[in-house]
Structures are given as structure tokens and as C-alpha cells.
Amino acid sequence: MGALHEGHLSLVKEARSCNDIVIASVFVNPTQFGEGEDLDKYPRQLERDAELLGDCGVDHIFTPNCDDMYGKNYGTYVDCKCFDDIPESIARPGHFRGVATIVTKLFNIVQPTNAYFGQKDAGQCVLIRRIVEDLNMDVNVVVMDTIRESDGLAKSSRNEYLSESERKAATIIYKSLTAAKELITTNPSASSSDIIDVTRNILNSEPLVSEIQYISVESMSTMEAVSQPSGSKDGTTISLACVVGSVRLIDNIVLTD
Numbered sequence: 724m725g726a727l728h729e730g731h732l733s734l735v736k737e738a739r740s741c742n743d744i745v746i747a748s749v750f751v752n753p754t755q756f757g758e759g760e761d762l763d764k765y766p767r768q769l770e771r772d773a774e775l776l777g778d779c780g781v782d783h784i785f786t787p788n789c790d791d792m793y794g795k796n797y798g799t800y801v802d803c804k805c806f807d808d809i810p811e812s813i814a815r816p817g818h819f820r821g822v823a824t825i826v827t828k829l830f831n832i833v834q835p836t837n838a839y840f841g842q843k844d845a846g847q848c849v850l851i852r853r854i855v856e857d858l859n860m861d862v863n864v865v866v867m868d869t870i871r872e873s874d875g876l877a878k879s880s881r882n883e884y885l886s887e888s889e890r891k892a893a894t895i896i897y898k899s900l901t902a903a904k905e906l907i908t909t910n911p912s913a914s915s916s917d918i919i920d921v922t923r924n925i926l927n928s929e930p931l932v933s934e935i936q937y938i939s940v941e942s943m944s945t946m947e948a949v950s951q952p953s954g955s956k957d958g959t960t961i962s963l964a965c966v967v968g969s970v971r972l973i974d975n976i977v978l979t980d
């Protein structure tokens with residue numbers, strides 16, 4: 724969606740090193756924003772983005788406007804029902820419908836061999852793999868690790884909204900996730916509810932965390948909640964969404980592979 728940072732550029736660089744032609748899309752997709760969310764204030768800096776993408780050797784930048792993507796009579800949406808109950812979907816109703824729709828449109832327009840996404844948006848990655856499978860799309864989905872600031876905060880375009888004190892406070896997110904990882908490392912049979920309690924207590928220790936929307940331990944391949952990571956046949960992640968000051972941030976880390 725633009726306002727590019729090293730997280731986005733890591734996807735572009737990997738694409739550049741593995742493909743003949745690289746196309747980057749920059750589009751702030753209105754259908755994935757709910758009412759009262761930050762669609763209008765989302766940072767838009769196309770000139771700077773184009774320079775950064777050029778420096779990474781991108782061949783083409785696709786920057787449609789809203790009318791190009793959703794004309795007057797637009798009426799088709801991709802709705803992945805099995806995603807309705809995951810916490811990010813409950814926190815942002817309609818979000819994944821917007822994501823599934825725009826990604827389907829981008830895939831149809833660009834017809835990529837490989838498409839690159841970031842693990843930071845864990846639910847999005849699982850959703851995209853799901854629509855590719857369900858709708859028989861001939862695209863290889865590649866998921867890249869989350870790129871972080873030196874203090875652990877996941878890079879995000881929304882970090883720009885944080886004041887100085889909120890930016891410092893936001894480091895609690897990664898601290899709380901690494902504490903969860905430590906617990907499962909020292910006690911492999913820990914239950915998800917114990918892991919979530921540890922994470923929640925650490926987040927609650929930071930006064931600038933004004934709301935915890937969810938903390939969940941889930942299967943990495945389906946995003947379904949698991950009650951005990953060691954009992955899961957899949958790898959598991961812990962994901963959370965919280966509000967620092969008035970800025971909503973998400974993050975996740977792998978608990979078990």
C-alpha cells in the first residue's frame with residue numbers, strides 16, 4: 724500500500740533476485756478498510772516509493788487509482804468464509820474480503836509466477852494461500868520473514884503515526900511476544916492460555932498500550948486457535964493486535980515449527 728520501508732523492500736529484493744521481471748503494486752486499497760479506520764490518513768508518498776523501487780531494480784510499478792480498480796458498476800468480491808472467525812477478522816470485519824478481492828484482481832492483471840508477502844500480516848498470508856488453492860490460481864506464494872527495527876518493533880507504515888513516547892512504548896509488543904517464545908522454550912507443554920496470560924501481562928505493564936484487541940495462539944497454516952502448541956501437528960504462531968496511544972499495531976512470532 725506504499726509508504727515503503729525495509730519490510731516491503733525485502734520482498735522486492737527477493738523477487739528481484741529470483742525472477743526475470745519484477746512488478747510492484749502500490750495501491751491503498753479502500754475495500755480492506757472498515758468504517759472509522761485510517762484510509763484517508765494512510766501515508767501516500769508515491770514519488771519516494773518510486774525512487775526506492777527503482778533503486779531495487781523493479782521493472783514496473785503498478786499504481787492504479789480507485790476508479791481503475793473499482794469502477795462505478797463494480798460488484799464482485801472474494802469472500803473466504805472460513806476466515807470470518809479468526810481474531811483479526813473479528814477485529815476488522817470485512818478486512819479480509821477486501822484483501823482477497825484486491826489480491827485476486829492484482830493476480831488476474833499481473834499474472835505473476837511468484838508473489839511475495841510478509842509474515843508480519845500472518846492472517847493475510849494464510850488467506851492468500853487459501854484463495855490461490857480454492858480458486859485454482861497458478862501463482863506461487865512466497866512468505867518472507869518480518870523485518871524489524873533494531874529494538875524489535877516490526878516495521879510498518881503505521882509506525883509513522885506514533886509520537887516519540889508511543890514509539891518507545893511500542894517496543895513492548897515484541898518484548899511480550901519474545902516472552903511467550905521463552906515460556907514455550909523452557910516449558911514445551913505450556914498451554915496457549917498460559918502463554919497468552921504472560922503476553923497480556925507484559926503488554927498491560929505499558930501504560931501507553933490503551934487496548935489489547937486480541938492475543939491468539941494459532942496454527943500457522945490455517946490460523947485456527949490451538950489450545951497447546953506442542954499438541955499441534957502444524958507449526959504455531961502467537962499473534963496480537965493492540966493500540967499504542969491511538970495507533971493500532973499488529974505483530975506475531977513463530978512459537979513452534
Ligand SMILES: Nc1ncnc2c1ncn2[C@@H]1O[C@H](COP(=O)(O)OP(=O)(O)OP(=O)(O)O)[C@@H](O)[C@H]1O
Nearest residue numbers: 724725730840841843844868869870878879880881
Ligand atoms: N516489517 C515487515 N516485514 C516484512 N514484510 C512486511 C513488513 N511490513 C509489511 N510487510 C508486507 O508488505 C506487504 C504490503 O504491506 P502493506 O503495504 O499493507 O504495508 P504494511 O507496512 O503492512 O502496512 P501497515 O502495517 O501500516 O498495515 C504485505 O505483504 C506485508 O505483510
Ligand SMILES: CC(C)(CO)[C@@H](O)C(=O)[O-]
Nearest residue numbers: 724748752822825826844
Ligand atoms: C493485500 C496487499 C498486499 C495488496 O497489495 C496490501 O493491500 C496489504 O498488505 O494489505
Ligand code: BAL
Nearest residue numbers: 724755756818844847
Ligand atoms: N498489510 C495490512 C494492511 C492493512 O492493515 O490494511
